[in-house]
Amino acid sequence: MYLGEFDLLPGERLLWSGAPKRYPVFDESDKLFVPFMLFWLAFVGFFTFRASSGGAVLPLVIGLLFVSVGLYVAFGRLFIRWRRLTRTTYAVTDRRVIARCDGKEQTEYLSQIKPPSIKADVNGIGTITFGDVGGWAQLRQAQAKQAQSGKLTPMYHRPLMFIAIEEAERVRGILATAREDSVRKDAP
Template sequence: MVDPHLLLPGEKLLWQGQPAPGLRFEAKDALLSLFGCFFFGFSLFWEYQAYNMGAPVSFQIFGLPFIAVGAYLVILRYFWEAYERGKTTYVLTDKRAIISIDGLRRRQNTVTLASVDELTFEEKSSDLGTIVFGRDVKTGSGKSQRTSYAPRFKFIPAAKRVYQLADGARIKSIEA
């Protein structure tokens, strides 16, 4: 059930839902996971060598944060993302798209549909998909290049129907 405080006066609820539960893998995960395997493997090798060579305790402890980062890159981030998806609610109204996450800290992202210049539908599997509200923006160049990702409803069931609702509401709000 949607929190009534999320809706503005006169705003009409069109759809609400949550992302599909469970572990999800995307194409973008492959490179980061591959790097994580090397990072994690080297960190374990470091610790093993430091322990077996009788290195000082401070030298052995030095590698522990790297093991933690490697474990996160290879495996733990998938569980963290699944946890966050379980705490995420998506709301589509006739004027806005709202992403609300009640994880360790409460976050909310609101997109006014009239300000969305591009609405994209990405089909993930038979019924699941992602709706992107706007464009991803890349800034900088070379090694300092960064990407600001547009807000999105990720891994939602019946995504094509929700996309059609969102696009219709976006067109009506632009014309108004």
């Protein structure tokens, strides 16, 4: 995959760049969510079938709307996640971490992120995260960012992650060293 050029700041050095090696469709949040949505689809499908057998149009339309939403949430968003990962690239510089997808960049300064943590498999392919991911911790982070900036921001902000990259341990080492150097430079 062509990684393309990253827009580096003056004097910034590229330490690593890569892309997901695999494209995982499911993540941790899906363990409960997908079974719930399958139950939702079964219930709404039954309701829609029963409502349509009476000949009334409005319950059928409402039921089909709920079925459509259920299909998207259960399966459509998984396809969108997969498609997004196929077009994602990552970079580590001596100042920042960058994730780019479809021309949009998400970037964080190394001195402002939490230490990287890793979840890797035996083949060395893994995901690197910076701080808490998921659930209430994510909501608290979004609220804190909103309070700091004074601007209204989306409440669901997925933290920067390098998903399914090769040599994840080595990349985490590069990140940890670069982060320590960045924090040391920024210290008074």
